[in-house]
Amino acid sequence: MNALLAIVWTEVRRSKLLAFACTWMIITVLMAAFPFAIAPYSPNKIFPGNAGTPPSLQFPFGTDHIGRDVLSQIIWGFSTSLLIALGALLVELLIALPVGLLSGYFGGRVDQLLMRITDAILAMPTIVLLIVAVTLLRVESLVSIILVMGLINWTWLAKTIRAESLRVREEDYAVAAKSMGFGDLYVIVRHILPNIVSTIIVISTFDMAWFILYEATISFIGLGNPTIPSWGRLLYIGRGFLGTQPWISVFPGVFICLTVLSFNVLGDSLSDFLTVKR
Amino acid sequence: MERGIATPTAETLLEVRNLKVYYDLSGRIVKAVDGVSLDIRKGEVVGLIGESGCGKSTLGRAILKLLPPYAKTVSGDILFESESLIEKDENEMRKVRGGRISMIFQNPTSSLNPALTVGEQISEVIRLHQQLHRKSDVRAKVVDIVRKVGIWDAQDRLHNYPYEFSVGMRQRVMIAMAVSANPKLVIADEPTSSLDVSVQARILDLLHKLREELRFSVLLITHNIGLAADMCDRIAIMYAGKLVECGGRHEILTKPRHRYTFALLKAVPLLHKETDALYIVKGNPPDLTDPPSGCRFHPRCDYAKGICRNSEPTLTEVERDHLVACFDPVE
Numbered sequence: 001m002n003a004l005l006a007i008v009w010t011e012v013r014r015s016k017l018l019a020f021a022c023t024w025m026i027i028t029v030l031m032a033a034f035p036f037a038i039a040p041y042s043p044n045k046i047f048p049g050n051a052g053t054p055p056s057l058q059f060p061f062g063t064d065h066i067g068r069d070v071l072s073q074i075i076w077g078f079s080t081s082l083l084i085a086l087g088a089l090l091v092e093l094l095i096a097l098p099v100g101l102l103s104g105y106f107g108g109r110v111d112q113l114l115m116r117i118t119d120a121i122l123a124m125p126t127i128v129l130l131i132v133a134v135t136l137l138r139v140e141s142l143v144s145i146i147l148v149m150g151l152i153n154w155t156w157l158a159k160t161i162r163a164e165s166l167r168v169r170e171e172d173y174a175v176a177a178k179s180m181g182f183g184d185l186y187v188i189v190r191h192i193l194p195n196i197v198s199t200i201i202v203i204s205t206f207d208m209a210w211f212i213l214y215e216a217t218i219s220f221i222g223l224g225n226p227t228i229p230s231w232g233r234l235l236y237i238g239r240g241f242l243g244t245q246p247w248i249s250v251f252p253g254v255f256i257c258l259t260v261l262s263f264n265v266l267g268d269s270l271s272d273f274l275t276v277k278r
Numbered sequence: 279m280e281r282g283i284a285t286p287t288a289e290t291l292l293e294v295r296n297l298k299v300y301y302d303l304s305g306r307i308v309k310a311v312d313g314v315s316l317d318i319r320k321g322e323v324v325g326l327i328g329e330s331g332c333g334k335s336t337l338g339r340a341i342l343k344l345l346p347p348y349a350k351t352v353s354g355d356i357l358f359e360s361e362s363l364i365e366k367d368e369n370e371m372r373k374v375r376g377g378r379i380s381m382i383f384q385n386p387t388s389s390l391n392p393a394l395t396v397g398e399q400i401s402e403v404i405r406l407h408q409q410l411h412r413k414s415d416v417r418a419k420v421v422d423i424v425r426k427v428g429i430w431d432a433q434d435r436l437h438n439y440p441y442e443f444s445v446g447m448r449q450r451v452m453i454a455m456a457v458s459a460n461p462k463l464v465i466a467d468e469p470t471s472s473l474d475v476s477v478q479a480r481i482l483d484l485l486h487k488l489r490e491e492l493r494f495s496v497l498l499i500t501h502n503i504g505l506a507a508d509m510c511d512r513i514a515i516m517y518a519g520k521l522v523e524c525g526g527r528h529e530i531l532t533k534p535r536h537r538y539t540f541a542l543l544k545a546v547p548l549l550h551k552e553t554d555a556l557y558i559v560k561g562n563p564p565d566l567t568d569p570p571s572g573c574r575f576h577p578r579c580d581y582a583k584g585i586c587r588n589s590e591p592t593l594t595e596v597e598r599d600h601l602v603a604c605f606d607p608v609e
Contacts, residue, residue: 107347108347171388172383172385172388172389173388173389173390173391173392175344175383176381176383176389176390176452177391178344178375179342179344179375179376179380179381179383180375180376180380180403180406180455180456181372181373181374181375181376181377181406181407182372182376182402182406183372190391190394190402191391191393194391194393194394195391195392195393197393
């Protein structure tokens with residue numbers, strides 16, 4: 001663990017971009033974890049008479065068209081976004097891991113069957129599928145959004161895990177393990193998984209960025225839950241006031257950009273230093 | 279049916295009978311092992327020698343049923359302690375692998391899992407085959423076996439990852455894993471080919487020592503005649519999927535009867551003999567999708583006659599325990 005921290009520290013000092021990404025991640029994750037302590041106001045509190053105030057000392061990022069503090073909404077909104085992204089990632093992993101590992105390791109008919117199903121889902125345009133699913137389900141709860149995003153997005157991860165398993169399966173140590181009498185399950189769990197876990201972590205990081213964007217997209221087109229603060233909801237509100245009250249959408253926009261960028265930078269760096277040494 | 283190296287006796291440990299293993303590469307059939315019979319007695323080291331691609335590794339893997347899915351064991355049988363391995367299912371084979379027959383691979387840099395420590399990998403093999411429940415018992419056994427293969431600072435090295443070991447040390451670890459459950463037979467597939475010469479010698483010494491202590495038999499698969507001359511009691515020469523000659527080490531090395539064996543031995547450079555050019559066996563090994571008719575060596579043989587092209591020689595005993603498949607053996 002100490003060794004890992006040492007590596008991270010060296011990497012962070014080498015790259016300014018990574019240093020920024022890490023700092024930004026720490027700040028936003030803290031925001032998401034303790035919004036009640038950090039946010040100046042409750043996200044849905046309306047300040048009568050302060051509708052559409054530009055940024056000021058009292059409201060650092062201004063207020064929206066009905067007088068709610070934008071900064072508080074951004075802070076609480078990220079709580080929602082992160083929760084949704086993590087939930088969707090969990091759903092995605094629960095599907096992609098077994099599908100990818102079984103497909104890649106056993107090959108043959110199992111592979112054929114699983115990959116054709118994957119291809120079928122992959123063939124559908126994600127965002128359209130997402131909109132249709134959210135509309136059809138009509139449940140504006142977070143759980144349905146989490147499930148829908150996870151169920152739609154697992155295909156690429158499954159394909160990658162399959163390709164990696166296929167590679168590791170042919171490695172000498174996997175064959176050697178079989179020659180020592182180990183069963184398939186053992187080989188998958190102890191030999192395949194540890195050697196592809198870095199790839200899974202890297203892709204998960206990129207997928208977190210996607211989930212945040214997807215959630216924002218759904219809320220932006222008005223399919224989100226209007227009572228739960230989220231970054232997409234702020235963009236949705238701000239859309240109508242872009243000319244007169246740009247702060248409503250510009251600040252959350254900047255937050256989305258920087259957060260997605262940070263996830264991607266982090267994913268890139270992780271892929272560099274998580275590679276297993278030979 | 280062709281006869282094996284010798285008539286099976288009570289001491290026979292492994293008996294391969296007329297084994298045929300073919301690869302199906304999307305319609306192209308590669309006859310990698312085409313009717314090989316071979317037996318290994320208890321406590322004996324048998325060398326299986328041949329050029330790359332002659333099917334010797336395929337034979338080794340076929341014994342443990344570790345062939346890729348596109349390989350098919352077409353016919354023949356493999357008897358190990360009088361039990362047919364061919365008839366065993368995957369579950370039964372798992373008990374044989376590592377427990378009664380184990381394998382040492384060519385490349386120690388890639389045969390150890392880079393993501394697990396060496397200690398973890400050895401202890402998992404030990405836990406698989408031995409009824410040790412206490413953690414301390416497993417650890418004691420791990421340290422014991424690692425010392426046995428000559429890693430003296432065992433205790434300090436177990437938490438290291440494979441990349442922290444030298445290639446020779448990694449091969450020692452592989453050997454430790456292979457012999458940890460006291461197998462009866464160790465299949466060593468080019469165990470020293472990727473090591474440098476001085477390390478090779480030490481690994482061979484180790485195998486020798488362990489064999490005397492644990493009394494297992496060895497099937498040594500190699501292309502290196504010098505290595506086989508050092509270690510083996512008997513030697514089998516394989517060419518293009520078939521055995522062409524087998525017999526005691528002394529007979530094979532000093533009185534080779536098959537033209538191919540003769541040419542192979544002539545091609546070994548000797549330190550004390552000054553030569554202008556190395557002798558090489560002319561031509562290339564045949565394509566196993568379409569092997570030559572008759573004796574498979576005839577296109578490369580200086581003594582080929584009509585009969586060599588038209589009919590296939592069978593292994594016949596020319597002396598006690600010395601079999602040759604040649605119509606015109608060396609006198």
